[in-house]
Amino acid sequence: MNPKLIRELQNLLGRDAVLSAREDLLLYEYDGSVESARPDCVVFPSSTRDVSEIMRLAKRFETPLVGRGAGTGLSGGALPRAGGIVAVFARMNRILEIDAESRRAVVQPGVVNLDITRAVAHLGLYFAPDPSSQKSCTIGGNVSENAGGPHTLAYGVTTNHVTGLEIVMPEDGRVVRIGGKSAEPLGYDLAGLMVGSEGTLAMVTEITVRLSRAPEAVKTLLAVYDAVDDATESVVEITRRGITPAACEMLDGWTLRTVEDFVHAGFPRDCAAVLLLEVEGLLEAVDEQAAEISEVCRARGAREVRVARDAHERDLLWKGRKNAFGAIGRLSPSYYVLDGVIPRTRLPETLRRIEEIGRASGFRIGNIFHAGDGNLHPLILFDPRHPGEFERVVAAARAIIEHCIAMGGALTGEHGVGMEKNELMPLMFTPEDLTLMGRVRAAFNSDGLLNPQKMLPLGKGCGELRVLPQSVGSALPA
Amino acid sequence: MNQNPSGTQVARLEQLLGGARTITDSASLAAYEIDGMRPAAAVRAADAAEVAELVRLAAAEGLAVIPCSGRSKLAVGGVPARYDVALDLSTLNRVISYDPGDLTLSVEPGAQLEDLQRELGRHGQFLPLEVAFSERATVGGAIATNAYSPLRTHFGSARDFVLGMEFVTGLGEIAKSGGRVVKNVTGYDLHKLLIGSLGTLAVITRVHFRTFPRPAERRVFTAEFGTARAALEFCSEVAASALEPWALELLDPGAAEISRLAAQSGGDARGWRVVIAAAGSAAVVERHARDLERMAREAGAARVEAWTGAEAARCLRAIREFARLVLERAPGATIIRIALLPTSSAALAERIAGIADSHSLDAALAIGAAGSVGTGYVALWPRSEKRAEASGTSAVAASASSADAATDDETASLAAAVKEVLESAVSDGGAARGFVEWCPTALKRRIPLWGEAREDFVLMQRVKQIFDPRGVLAPGRYCGEL
Numbered sequence: 031m032n033p034k035l036i037r038e039l040q041n042l043l044g045r046d047a048v049l050s051a052r053e054d055l056l057l058y059e060y061d062g063s064v065e066s067a068r069p070d071c072v073v074f075p076s077s078t079r080d081v082s083e084i085m086r087l088a089k090r091f092e093t094p095l096v097g098r099g100a101g102t103g104l105s106g107g108a109l110p111r112a113g114g115i116v117a118v119f120a121r122m123n124r125i126l127e128i129d130a131e132s133r134r135a136v137v138q139p140g141v142v143n144l145d146i147t148r149a150v151a152h153l154g155l156y157f158a159p160d161p162s163s164q165k166s167c168t169i170g171g172n173v174s175e176n177a178g179g180p181h182t183l184a185y186g187v188t189t190n191h192v193t194g195l196e197i198v199m200p201e202d203g204r205v206v207r208i209g210g211k212s213a214e215p216l217g218y219d220l221a222g223l224m225v226g227s228e229g230t231l232a233m234v235t236e237i238t239v240r241l242s243r244a245p246e247a248v249k250t251l252l253a254v255y256d257a258v259d260d261a262t263e264s265v266v267e268i269t270r271r272g273i274t275p276a277a278c279e280m281l282d283g284w285t286l287r288t289v290e291d292f293v294h295a296g297f298p299r300d301c302a303a304v305l306l307l308e309v310e311g312l313l314e315a316v317d318e319q320a321a322e323i324s325e326v327c328r329a330r331g332a333r334e335v336r337v338a339r340d341a342h343e344r345d346l347l348w349k350g351r352k353n354a355f356g357a358i359g360r361l362s363p364s365y366y367v368l369d370g371v372i373p374r375t376r377l378p379e380t381l382r383r384i385e386e387i388g389r390a391s392g393f394r395i396g397n398i399f400h401a402g403d404g405n406l407h408p409l410i411l412f413d414p415r416h417p418g419e420f421e422r423v424v425a426a427a428r429a430i431i432e433h434c435i436a437m438g439g440a441l442t443g444e445h446g447v448g449m450e451k452n453e454l455m456p457l458m459f460t461p462e463d464l465t466l467m468g469r470v471r472a473a474f475n476s477d478g479l480l481n482p483q484k485m486l487p488l489g490k491g492c493g494e495l496r497v498l499p500q501s502v503g504s505a506l507p508a
Numbered sequence: 509m510n511q512n513p514s515g516t517q518v519a520r521l522e523q524l525l526g527g528a529r530t531i532t533d534s535a536s537l538a539a540y541e542i543d544g545m546r547p548a549a550a551v552r553a554a555d556a557a558e559v560a561e562l563v564r565l566a567a568a569e570g571l572a573v574i575p576c577s578g579r580s581k582l583a584v585g586g587v588p589a590r591y592d593v594a595l596d597l598s599t600l601n602r603v604i605s606y607d608p609g610d611l612t613l614s615v616e617p618g619a620q621l622e623d624l625q626r627e628l629g630r631h632g633q634f635l636p637l638e639v640a641f642s643e644r645a646t647v648g649g650a651i652a653t654n655a656y657s658p659l660r661t662h663f664g665s666a667r668d669f670v671l672g673m674e675f676v677t678g679l680g681e682i683a684k685s686g687g688r689v690v691k692n693v694t695g696y697d698l699h700k701l702l703i704g705s706l707g708t709l710a711v712i713t714r715v716h717f718r719t720f721p722r723p724a725e726r727r728v729f730t731a732e733f734g735t736a737r738a739a740l741e742f743c744s745e746v747a748a749s750a751l752e753p754w755a756l757e758l759l760d761p762g763a764a765e766i767s768r769l770a771a772q773s774g775g776d777a778r779g780w781r782v783v784i785a786a787a788g789s790a791a792v793v794e795r796h797a798r799d800l801e802r803m804a805r806e807a808g809a810a811r812v813e814a815w816t817g818a819e820a821a822r823c824l825r826a827i828r829e830f831a832r833l834v835l836e837r838a839p840g841a842t843i844i845r846i847a848l849l850p851t852s853s854a855a856l857a858e859r860i861a862g863i864a865d866s867h868s869l870d871a872a873l874a875i876g877a878a879g880s881v882g883t884g885y886v887a888l889w890p891r892s893e894k895r896a897e898a899s900g901t902s903a904v905a906a907s908a909s910s911a912d913a914a915t916d917d918e919t920a921s922l923a924a925a926v927k928e929v930l931e932s933a934v935s936d937g938g939a940a941r942g943f944v945e946w947c948p949t950a951l952k953r954r955i956p957l958w959g960e961a962r963e964d965f966v967l968m969q970r971v972k973q974i975f976d977p978r979g980v981l982a983p984g985r986y987c988g989e990l
Contacts, residue, residue, distance in 0.1 A: 131744070132849045132881050176693040187691065189700075190668050193881075208964045212847030212881055213665065215654075215704065216941045216958060217987040218968050222667055222700030226693050246750035270609045272632060272721025312750055314791035371689045375609045403691040404610075440692035447694060458687070458694055466683045466974070467696050473970045485695065 031070035031114075035091040039073055039115070042083050047074040047121070058098065058116050062163070064366050064420075065106040065449055069096070069116040076121045078196060078235040082203035084117055085233065088479055089200065096481045097229045099140060099168030102161075104367055105448030107175055107228050111483040119170050122235065125149050133241040134193065134211045139170025139234050143177075146239065155241040158185040161444070162352045173234050176226030178444030180277040180351065183402040184310070185242065187444065189225040194238030197224060197231075200480045211238055223470075228446050229481040231474040245310035248276075249320040250338040250347055253305040253327035254298050258282060258385075260331030261303035262377040265401045267326050268307075269374045273319055276310040278402025279351055285358070285396040285409070286350075292357035295350035301333070305401065306351055354398045355409070362394075362411035366423050369445035370434035374404040383433050384408050391426040405443035406434070432457065447485045455487050513548045513592045517569050521593065524561055525551050531596075539579065540594035543587040543949040547574070550594035556674060556682050556713040559595065563711065564680030566593060567980045574982045575707040577601075577618040577648045580641030584653050584945050585706045587952050589984030595711060597648055604714060605688075608633060612671065612688055613717045617648025633719045636663035638824070640832045648712050654704030656845065656885070658755035658785070658827045661877040663720070666703045673699035674714035678976025688716045701971055708986040709975035723787035726754075727797065728820040730769065731804040731812045732779040736760065736857035739780040742807035743879030744850060746784065749803070751796055755785040756879065757827045758853075760860060762872035762887075766833050767826035772819070775811050780857075782878070783827055785820075830874050830885055831946060838870070838889035840914050842922050842951055844929055846884040846942030852933045853878060856886070859932040864888060867921040884942075886929050890918045919950045926955060943987070958987040 031050070039048045049055060049072040059068040070093075075081045088095040094114030101108055110116050123140035130153045135146055143164040146157040160179035161167055171177070173195070178187040185191075194209035209221035224231060255261040261280055268278065281289065283302045290297040297304065305327065309319040324335045338344040358365055372380050381397065384406075388395035396409040408430055412423045431441060435457045442451060455464060468486055472478075522530040531537060531550040540550050553559045566573045572590035576582055577597040601618035608631035615624060621635070622643055628634050639645050639655035649655070651666055651673075663669065672686020685698035702709055733739035739758055746756060759781045764770040770777055782804075786796035797814055804812040815823050826833070834841045848856065853875055864871035872887040914922075926947075930940040944957040965988050972990045975981075984990075 129849075131851070134881070176697075178691060178693075182691065186664075186668060187693070189697065190664065206964050206967060208967070210847075210935060210941060211849055212935055212941050214845075214847035214883055214941060216847070216943060216962070217964065218705060218709070218971050219667060219700045219703060220964055220967055220971070222697055222703075223971075226697055243748070243750075266609065269611065272611075274721075311752060312788075312792055312795055314795050315788060318789050318791060371687075371691055373607065373610045373612065373689055375607065400691070404689055405691045438688055440687045440689050441694040443689075443691040444693055451694075455695065459684070460682075462681045463683045463685070463695075466677065466681060466698065467685075469974045470696050470698065473974050474967075 031093070032091055035087060035093060036071055038087055039071065039084070042087070043073055043075065043080060047076070058101070058118070059109070061101045061103045061106060061108050063104050063106045063448070063450055064364065065109055067109040067111045068113070069110040070113050072116045072118055074118050074121045078198065078205055081117065081198045081233055081235050082205055084115065085198050085200055086203040088115055089202070089477065092477070092479065094479050094482050097170065097174065097233050099171030100142070100166045102163040102167040103171055103175060103448065104369065104445040105175070105442065105450040107446050107448040107484065108171065109449065111449050117233070119168060126236070129211065130155065132211050134238055135241055136236060136238050137169055138236060139168060139173070141169050143167050143169055143172055150241055154244050156244050157239055158191055158242045159188045162355065169237055169239065170234055173225050173237055174227070174229045175446040176444070178400070178405065180279050180400055183278055183400065184274050184276045189222060191240045192221060192225050192237060193240055195221050195224055195234050196236035198233045198235055200232065200475045200477065205235070209238065228448060228485050230471050230484055231480070233480070247313045247316040248308060248310045248344070249316050250344040251307045251320060251323060252336040252347055253307065253332040254301045254334040255303045255332055256301060257331060258303045258381055259378050261305055262381055262401070264305060264327045264330040264332065265377055266375050267330055268323060269402070271322070271326065273322055275307045275319070275323065275402060277306070277308040278400070279306040280304070280397065280399055280401035281306065281351070281354065282397040284394070285354060285398045288361055288396070289350045289354045289357045292360060293350050293353050295346040297350055306347055358396060358409060358411070363413045363415065366410045366412065366427060368406065368408045368410065368427050368430055369442045370406050370431050370439060371443040372404045372406065372434050372437040372439035374402070376437045377401060377404065380406065380433060380437060384430055387426055387429045391422060393423065393426055403443070404439065428454070449484055452483070452485055453487050513569070513571055517571060518549050520565060520569070521549050521551055524565055525553065525558065540576065542574065542582050542591060543952060545588055545591045547591050547594045550596050552596045552599050554599065556676060559676045559711050559713055560680045560682050562595065563676050563678065563980060567678065567680060567978050571980070572983050573980055574985070575648070575652070575711045577646040578620065578641070578644040580644040581649050581653045581655065585985035586957055586989055587949060587984060588982065589989065598646065600713065603627065611719045612690065613719050614688060615647055615715055615717070617646060617712045617715065619647045621645045621647060621650060628719055629722065632722050634722050635717055635719060636669065637666070638828045640829050642828065647715055651703055651712060651715060652705065652707050656876065656883060658757055658824065658876055660883065661756045662752065662754040667700050669718045670699060670703065670715060671718055672716040673702060673712055675702060675710035675712050677710045678978060678980040686716065690718050706985050707982040708972065708990055709981065711981065724789050725793045726785060726787045726820060727793050728815040728823040729784045729786065729797070729800050729812065730773050730815065730823060731782045731809040732773070732775045733782070733807070733809055734779060736780050737854070738808050739782055740854055740857060740878065742782060742804060742809065745803055745807065746800070747879035749799065751799055753784045753796065754787045755783065755824065755827065756877055757783045758875040758878035759783065760857065760873040762870065763830065763874045766837050766872050767830060769823065769826050772822065773811070773813050779810060783823055785824060827874065834872060834887040835946065838893045840893055840948050841887050841889040842926060842947035843945050844886045844926060844942055845945045846886065846930070846933050846940055847935060848875060848882050848884045848933060849935050850879060852935050853882060853884065856884060856929070856933040860886060860929070863925055863928045863932065867925045869921060869925055884933065888922060888925050890914070890921070914948050914950050919948070919954060922947070922951050923955050930959060961988050
């Protein structure tokens with residue numbers, strides 16, 4: 031990287047806010063995905079003004095620029111695929127305002143997702159989107175990827191909880207505020223466009239989020255099955271009856287045993303699948319819905335339906351769910367978490383298909399996912415030290431994603447496209463769709479310096495920076 | 509101003525779509541008038557491919573196209589910069605797929621909302637889009653105007669339950685975004701830009717919705733208060749409680765009269781009224797009844813009533829049809845739609861009567877999701893305006909013609925009052941977030957309907973450039989005359 035750029039960045043931010051030594055950069059070449067890409071330089075802005083100046087420097091030196099929160103993303107969204115500068119938002123982590131009456135908080139992008147809830151819990155409020163990584167992931171990353179989580183089934187994903195943004199434009203570092211505390215857009219819904227744009231249109235420096243009222247009552251149920259089909263059929267029936275649980279998660283038997291060995295949550299070790307269900311709201315509604323869900327699960331073959339007796343039991347069940355990936359990490363040198371969506375009624379056949387693909391490819395595929403909204407997370411275990419294995423994993427993953435699309439589903443439900451699936455976009459979109467999306471990116475990010483080579487297929491982007499991706503070898507986790 | 513298309517251009521349209529689907533006689537075209545402007549032709553397209561061909565032809569010939577279907581909200585938006593062709597999508601009205609088990613629906617823009625709700629109702633489901641002009645309103649119009657629905661309090665607006673769209677851009681490209689599944693973050697959410705864009709970016713050809721289960725029971729509660737302050741305090745308390753009302757509307761005395769709610773429930777004509785819809789199981793509705801009754805009494809309500817069946821439906825209709833009822837009462841009314849925070853709601857409620865008085869206007873105020881972040885509707889009309897014949901569907905046409913009747917003085921008072929209303933409802937960021945949804949053409953020419961341009965206007969211009977660089981689609985109708 032141009033040493034003059036590094037010097038200018040140091041002058042702007044101070045020496046302690048700029049990393050360029052190789053050993054320092056190593057920390058930033060991964061995120062939660064199986065990809066990697068090394069930045070040439072990492073900077074830590076402290077203010078919107080800093081971000082604006084960094085943007086101007088990137089433009090002047092024609093250097094790619096990528097935003098990064100906690101680096102927990104699962105599609106390579108925060109990886110600098112074409113090198114350049116990574117701007118880490120760790121120092122922009124203040125909650126600027128809490129407006130309890132309007133149920134809004136104004137926060138900086140580096141605020142950790144769960145810290146928003148912690149800051150407003152005493153007011154009986156919380157921030158609804160709850161990705162599994164919520165203890166570490168940041169709201170800036172959530173906004174970029176339009177993150178989800180188990181409870182988005184009833185409450186929607188990040189985009190449904192963001193009403194305003196302050197953004198910095200790539201062409202000249204200009205700061206623009208879009209939306210506000212109101213949910214009613216005045217003019218085109220630019221906030222709706224920005225959320226989920228994967229950091230390819232502008233850099234977000236401030237976010238106005240909607241806060242939800244904590245429910246009066248919560249009930250958490252665990253339905254235990256001896257056959258996967260019975261579990262998936264239960265989900266179909268719950269959906270069909272118009273019951274909307276706050277969350278409806280499924281874990282298959284193998285995943286469950288692995289999790290249980292790790293967290294000791296009291297999950298049964300001898301079942302084929304469990305559904306972890308939660309209902310929230312008024313006492314009356316919660317009681318009725320819990321009863322109806324139990325009835326459906328039993329009628330569909332659940333051998334047991336447990337109801338968490340208190341907050342401790344509930345937390346334990348959720349701890350199992352939220353730490354599942356960590357538990358599996360203890361067993362396998364590496365794993366690939368997929369993210370695909372199907373119409374909910376197609377769950378039974380889809381899980382059977384995933385099992386077939388696992389058998390045919392010789393990989394263990396675990397299933398732990400948001401069953402209620404058809405958002406699958408097949409988890410393929412593999413060993414990157416075996417030559418050719420990663421390529422076979424990618425092929426198996428592709429077969430699963432192709433099945434999702436064939437069912438009328440989508441490429442990604444919450445992890446984003448990033449550099450993981452940008453070449454799969456034509457499975458879902460026509461050349462005309464992609465051309466239009468390319469025009470959108472070019473109109474906001476005309477030099478293609480902001481998060482290049484993400485979301486759209488390479489060679490499709492107007493104004494896309496033409497830099498070859500790093501070699502496949504370096505994309506493998508060590 | 510409006511350079512009429514030549515005979516050759518009209519002939520080309522006829523060639524493209526066939527004579528039967530090209531309307532050129534002036535009597536039929538009157539129904540497509542906007543702000544006194546009549547298009548040279550109205551055309552009906554059978555599918556997205558035809559829409560695309562038509563838009564490409566229009567782009568090549570330099571014709572301006574305004575999409576429409578039920579035509580109940582054509583008066584919403586700025587005076588068209590040009591208007592050559594009305595693209596009537598009312599025959600593009602098929603349900604493409606409906607999967608009740610999955611609670612998803614794909615439908616064409618011309619589908620009438622009432623028909624659709626009936627179809628969904630057969631499967632115990634519905635769409636939370638209960639908008640004004642219900643018997644004419646279509647999916648396309650409700651989405652393109654981001655029409656207000658009182659159920660927003662609980663279900664959010666279209667952006668929260670539209671899963672994706674297919675559309676034709678101003679360049680005649682057939683494109684889509686989003687998908688048909690309930691959770692999806694693949695690609696840019698372009699369809700969100702189309703919601704409320706008044707057809708200025710693309711012609712919507714298909715909308716994918718999430719549907720919702722119908723509740724076992726619905727009940728409506730009305731509470732009457734002597735002052736705006738007491739009514740708003742009650743609303744705030746309900747909003748802060750564990751209750752989950754589907755609709756929570758505050759009506760000032762003017763709105764209560766216009767919606768005939770005052771007549772339905774009796775009571776003091778000067779009272780402020782809160783209308784709350786509760787839905788769910790019998791036990792849930794009972795719980796609402798118990799808590800609301802108690803909270804209303806404690807807040808000093810003069811009367812609290814519960815309505816079921818046809819009477820409950822009438823209450824809900826009154827709030828969803830607010831704009832239409834105002835326009836029936838006063839065809840030349842100006843109706844402002846404002847995003848309100850709890851603090852700005854209080855300020856507006858307190859000042860509205862004074863503002864109207866000082867300009868010799870009558871006023872009506874309705875606030876949806878009152879007590880939290882809500883939507884306010886302020887209607888203003890000259891006190892001198894005669895009561896219109898209740899004529900239902902002709903309200904829009906009447907509104908257009910009465911525009912000519914308004915005097916310059918009246919228009920000036922309206923302009924001044926609109927400014928004051930917006931100033932009294934300052935929201936975050938130091939300005940009101942509101943726009944004039946309905947008003948006479950004379951006022952449209954006098955004030956910027958969306959207020960002064962904001963810093964994000966440059967981005968909106970960019971969006972318009974992406975979708976419709978040649979200015980084919982509804983030019984001049986949107987925010988900042990985009």
